Amino acid sequence: MKHSIQWGIWIALALVLFLLASSCSHTQKVHDTQGKEIELEVDSRDTVTINGTRQTIYLAGASRDNPVLLWLDGGPGGSEVGWVRPYLGPLHEHFTIVCWDQRGTAASFAAGRDGLSVQQFTDDVIELSKILATRFNQEKIFLLGHSWGSVIGLMAAQQEPQLFHAYIGAAQQINSVENDSIGYEMILDGARAAGDAKTLKTMEKLGYPPYVKRLSDGTEVPDGDAYYQVLSRLYHYSPSAPADANYRSEKMFLAPEHTFFDRINLIRGVIRGVKQVYPLLSDLDFERDVTELECPLFIVNGRYDMSCVATISERWYNQVEAPVKDLLWLERSGHNAVYSEVDEFMRYMVETVRPVVDRKPSDFDGDLDDFQI
Numbered sequence: 001m002k003h004s005i006q007w008g009i010w011i012a013l014a015l016v017l018f019l020l021a022s023s024c025s026h027t028q029k030v031h032d033t034q035g036k037e038i039e040l041e042v043d044s045r046d047t048v049t050i051n052g053t054r055q056t057i058y059l060a061g062a063s064r065d066n067p068v069l070l071w072l073d074g075g076p077g078g079s080e081v082g083w084v085r086p087y088l089g090p091l092h093e094h095f096t097i098v099c100w101d102q103r104g105t106a107a108s109f110a111a112g113r114d115g116l117s118v119q120q121f122t123d124d125v126i127e128l129s130k131i132l133a134t135r136f137n138q139e140k141i142f143l144l145g146h147s148w149g150s151v152i153g154l155m156a157a158q159q160e161p162q163l164f165h166a167y168i169g170a171a172q173q174i175n176s177v178e179n180d181s182i183g184y185e186m187i188l189d190g191a192r193a194a195g196d197a198k199t200l201k202t203m204e205k206l207g208y209p210p211y212v213k214r215l216s217d218g219t220e221v222p223d224g225d226a227y228y229q230v231l232s233r234l235y236h237y238s239p240s241a242p243a244d245a246n247y248r249s250e251k252m253f254l255a256p257e258h259t260f261f262d263r264i265n266l267i268r269g270v271i272r273g274v275k276q277v278y279p280l281l282s283d284l285d286f287e288r289d290v291t292e293l294e295c296p297l298f299i300v301n302g303r304y305d306m307s308c309v310a311t312i313s314e315r316w317y318n319q320v321e322a323p324v325k326d327l328l329w330l331e332r333s334g335h336n337a338v339y340s341e342v343d344e345f346m347r348y349m350v351e352t353v354r355p356v357v358d359r360k361p362s363d364f365d366g367d368l369d370d371f372q373i
Contacts, residue, residue, distance in 0.1 A: 028081075028256050030060060030089035033343075038062055038089065042096050045257055047107075048131060050124050053114050056107035057128070058257050060085065061096030067165065067357050068132050068141040069095040072102075072125065072149025074171070076116075077273025079106040079266050080146065082255030087247070087339045091346050094354060095142065098132060104277075105269025107262045112269070116277050118152065125156040129163045142353070144168040146338065147308055148273070151281065157297075158290050166296035166324075166356050168349075170338045171305055172313040175285045179309050180209040180227075183234050186306055190237030202229055210282040222279030231274050234307055235335075241304035243332035243340040287316050296356050297322040300345060302330050302337030326352060 027045055030038050042061040047054050058081045069091075073080040081099035091097065103124060104112025114120070125143070133141055143164045145153025150172040157167035173179065184203065191199040211226035253263055299317050301310040317327050328348050330337040338345045 026256050027058065027060065028085040030085050030092045032093065033090045038092055040092065048128070050103075050111075050127050050131070051114075051120070053103060053111035053124075054108070055103060055111050055124070055128075056101045058099040059096060060092050062093045064096065064136060066094060066096050067354065068098060068136050068138055070098045070100065070125075070129060070132060070141055070143050072143070072145040072153045073100070074147030074149055075102075075105065075270060075273045076121075076148045076277035077102075077105045077266075077269035077271070078148070079252060079255065079258070079269075081257050082251045082253070083336075083339050085255075086251060087342050088346060091349060094350050096136065098128075100128065101262075104272065106258055106266040109262075109265035109269055112272070116272075118155070118277070118280050121152045121277075122155040122159065125152050126160050126163065129156070129160070133163065140165045142166055142168065144170060145172070146170045147173065147335065148278070150308070151284065154286060154290060154293075157293060157295055161294035164295045166298055166353060167293065168298045168300065168353060169313065170300040171302065171308040171310075171335050172299055172316075173281075173284070173308040174287060174312045174316045176281045176283075177210055177285075179312055180230065182309050183306060184208055184230055187230065187233050187237045199233060203233075206230065211279070212282075222282055224275030224279050227279050228271075228275050231278065238306045238334060239304050241302065241332060241334040241337075241340070243330075243337075244334060246342070247336055247340040249336075287319065290316075291320060293320060293322040293325075295323065297325040298348075298353050299325075299327045300330065300338060300348070301327065302333035302335060302340075304332075304334035305337065307335040324356065328352075 027043050030040065032038050039062065040060055041063050042059050044059050045056065046059065047056050071080065071084055079101050084097060084099050101108040102121060103114065104116050129141055129143065133139065140163060143153055143157060145151070150169045153167060154169060157164055187199065188203050191203065206226050206229060209230070211223040212220045213223040214220050253266060258266065297320065299313060301313060303310060314327065317325065330341040330344055333340045
């Protein structure tokens with residue numbers, strides 16, 4: 001018994017040493033559609049001051065003259081630099097792509113001490129967008145929000161539309177109560193079908209969202225633990241999409257841009273994000289609050305997406321007014337469609353989205369036919 005414990009300790013130490021040895025951070029190479037390495041004129045990991053906090057960004061692009069695309073990660077608390085570079089390498093020939101560890105996660109974990117309100121995240125998006133526009137001497141940049149990033153991205157585009165060539169919502173979150181209720185029912189149905197009595201009991205005890213708890217002084221606050229119980233089971237019971245095989249989620253946690261401690265803080269950030277930040281969205285309703293956008297709008301939906309329910313974002317898209325708008329359906333994908341149907345997504349970004357740089361939205365009267373290049 002003692003011998004087994006000693007071996008266990010040595011194995012654990014060896015694993016820690018391996019992770020430490022493999023975590024000397026460096027920027028990842030990107031490749032074109034033929035697998036050839038792209039020569040990058042922009043390639044760096046930088047620490048910048050955003051609204052009084054130190055946060056980390058990752059920049060990569062073939063030419064400084066290309067338009068900047070600020071990529072807002074999902075989560076809350078996620079970091080997608082480990083997905084963007086390997087899956088979307090060819091896109092770096094057309095944009096300078098800026099990935100960003102938002103406050104409270106990975107390399108920017110310490111910035112979360114200053115607060116984690118939704119408006120603080122949104123203010124950070126706006127401030128970083130201004131920093132990037134100045135740095136690259138560009139009047140505007142592109143803004144893309146994925147999942148949670150689509151919440152703060154849309155809010156930033158609504159509040160400061162003049163900063164952006166266009167806003168692109170990928171797996172756009174529109175509201176929480178209806179969205180999470182659909183997810184809750186999906187978990188219930190899946191648990192019943194699978195005979196998962198433990199999950200079924202947990203879900204029935206929780207009931208439908210929104211979730212609140214009462215403190216000792218009688219104050220009601222969002223119940224982060226309840227949201228965690230639901231969201232941690234959501235992916236398992238989501239429908240399997242045909243293109244899912246093209247995508248590996250663990251790459252998020254193995255990004256070479258991150259040190260060992262960044263990776264630990266990424267895990268901590270995701271857990272805290274789900275428990276502390278996501279519950280703050282309980283009153284989110286863009287159908288009520290965003291009926292018009294003053295910059296071009298592009299939505300990218302995965303047909304199988306039940307995390308940010310795609311039919312809800314389609315319904316909002318059909319109602320919202322924008323100078324130019326377009327919706328792309330990726331028919332074989334779920335929540336992470338931009339990483340599983342990469343060829344279709346990148347083609348759309350290059351042929352439909354990027355041309356707005358050179359043309360005024362008023363030239364098209366909402367008709368995208370002339371946008372193709």
